[in-house]
Amino acid sequence: MKNEYDVIIVGGGITGAGTARDCAMRGLRVLLIERHDIAAGATGRNHGLLHSGARYAVTDPESASECIRENQILRNIASHCVDQTEGLFITLPEDDLNYQATFVDSCRNAGIQAEIIDPKEALRLEPSVNPDIIGAVKVPDGSVDPFRLCAANMLDAKLHGAQVLLYTEVTEFIKDGNTIKGVRTYNTQTKRKGAYYASVVVNASGIWGHHVAEMAGVHIGMFPAKGSLLIFAHRVNDVVINRCRKPANADILVPGDTVCIIGTTSDRIPFEACDDLHVEPDEVNLLIEEGAKLAPSLANTRILRAFAGVRPLVSADNDPTGRSISRGTVCLDHEVRDGVGGFVSITGGKLTTYRLMAEEATDLVCRKLHIDKTCETAVTPLPGSEGKSFREVAERIWENPTTIQKATVGRLGSGAARMKDNSVLEQSLICECEEVSVGEINSAIERLDVSSLTDLRRRTRVGMGTCQGELCACRAAGLLVKAHDCVEREREDIRDFMTERWKGMYPIGWGDALREAEYTQWVYKHVLGV
């Protein structure tokens, strides 16, 4: 039959991409369907913290030990997405220092190396940390680029034969009695409908999995908890800074690529709000105030933007904020649980544990298909992560790498070898803040399913720097016009892209960010006439 697969995965976040990779590596015929773009939901809307598990050691030991195991694995298989920063859990004068002993014990029980260090040593390790700290514990936290990680999983799935449909919505499940046989879809770009068949459908749609499950006639009972975060314009810290206390608001500061991110808040929101999140002024205040307690210089560091994501938690009780709900993986076989055959949901979990979630889901799919293949995702490097340090990779490709080439390797790892072309055009800059070249943009358009500027941003960091699209969006649009051979579509694309950038700048619209936004507006409205 046409359009027939072993497994259809609904959701192009990190869980879906990881599951697609695992399934494809085990030899299954895989189709992944995503309603927007890769990493467009919670995957791309978090700190990018590679948890050591320490944060959950006291309250959620099971997730804690999952985190540390996966943390070690990702350092190896996703080296080009991971920044091995280390992490600190600091105790401020207002915090209870007694918590530190409990914390360290729990970490050790979960298998997390936690070392109490002198506050002075902590200051030496991370000069931006609040000098008033009375205690510090060092843990193996890191940071991970979720876009890069998701794109690498997606690419590897495709290299193993998986098919990927982006901008495709599941509109209906095709059922035979109580068994799911496939899905009907609608492509929001081509406006075409489709039907795809598979023995198993995996629901990996994050918070939207609640609706997907309902469409299949199953109730999961998810708990949408919004978390807001702020991005600062440069890396204030090189080491992840956490508060050594029970998880609360705005108590993690994560360095990620050229920026650092403070978060989060946690508030239950209605399902209808998940598609249009806004960061409120009191959240911004809270994030700055609490953030400055971690690193005082945040109080006068430029803020780039504010954003929010929704945690795909699965309800356990009536916890109003969702702070006490386990971050552990929830893998549901709906045949056993609800009597709906051929349907699996994989949710809960963390960005850090996505691979384990994918493994669990794939194990379940394989059991259902009576396939006996072992999982190899824990030992097989993702494309781009074959090399060791990015320095080594850069110098293997180019004798004397330029800043642009170094930046490219930082993003693509060994995949940058494809950008060997040293011609002036290929090496010209599109994005000046993040140093993204024409070559890198073209390669992304060619290989990574790019249909818009926003897609391009998720794959290359175009528009993520201080200028927030001011100089790069119009240039990148030029390359998209060439690739798609359509000017009109790009005109609209620029408008959407800049509107989305402004949405993030609006809640923090003062000082330097406001000046730059004004200038950007002048460029786009008055010079380019958009």
Place this chain on the structure above:
Amino acid sequence: MKLQEYTASAHNFEECMKCTICTAYCPVVPVNPRYPGPKQAGPDAERLRLKDPYFFNQALKYCLNCKRCEVVCPSGVKVADIIQSARIRYDHTPPKLRDRILANTDFMGKLARPFAPIVNGVTGMNLTKTVLDATLAIDRHRTFPKYSGQSFEGWLKRHAKEQAKYERQVAYFHGCYVNYNNPQLGKDLVKVMNAIGIGVQLLEKEKCCGVALISNGMSKQATKNAEHNIAALRKAVDKGLTVLATSSTCTFTMRDEYPELLKVDNSAVRDSLLLATRYIYQLLASGKATLDFRPDYHARIAYHTPCHLEKLGWGIFSYELLKMIPGVEFTLLDSSCCGIAGTYGFKKENYEASQAIGKPLFDQIRSVNPDVVACDCETCKWQIEMSTGYPVKHPISILAEAIR
């Protein structure tokens, strides 16, 4: 809603709005494609360097440190400081022998002075130039400044008694150039100051301001000089003296580069350190002093504002002072870098860029065809003289010639 504590970032590089006007005004960008340009090398790359020092790019050495980027920046970003600071922080390659020779202006001066006629003869020879070009990569087109057999310091010490007779006094930071190469400029300053009734004295002991040390990667040595000089200036300032200098670059370095690049605090002396032309202009303009000009003086003068004087914002004092001289036909040359940037243009790898940068200025001088070009900077003088053949004089020397 409560805003951040400060609405402007405390991190200067974050105030860049990416307007790119600095790159448009950078003299290096149009002539050297290997230079990423001030915005790229400065505030943009700073974010990357903060992520990993590996992002430091050796091409930053192509920056002239002319500070034109800072002059034009509408957001007050200290672009060149960011670039130079990055070089100080991240570039650990030891300076070449050539760079050490070029940078140690006072040491070389001390060494050369006793043998000045021989040294001048040797450095002037084509053979020497060819050898220096081949061995040290000092471009063979360049002419080394001539050394003087007598140091300015020695001369003024011998005249200290008569200078002490003046009731009003200033201290003078003469710099390496006046001391070893052109004592006449120092003498000219003494003549002018005496003419308005002010005696000139030396600082207790001055060292090279260190500008060439900074640009050649010897910031530690520069910091030592800076600390020494600030202490010496402090002694003079504590006595109530204003300290004058004739070199715009020395002045600029001690006022701005010490605190910004070398992190040497100069707040106690900064306001008392002035360029001689500014000091004299203000005395004349306010009527607190007068000069007796020669009635027969006549000269067609074209004034070139050195980049560092542009950054100080004091070019106006120098050329308004020249315009006060009766018999002067004055042309203000367009603001444009001459390309030498101290030791930069002496380096073989920079020669072509250096001359290309200066070309618009040289062309304009030729079309104006003045009797003399005036300029407050010694290295601009060498560059303009070598590249155009027109004589270049310091405004103070011109003033000294024009008075009785």
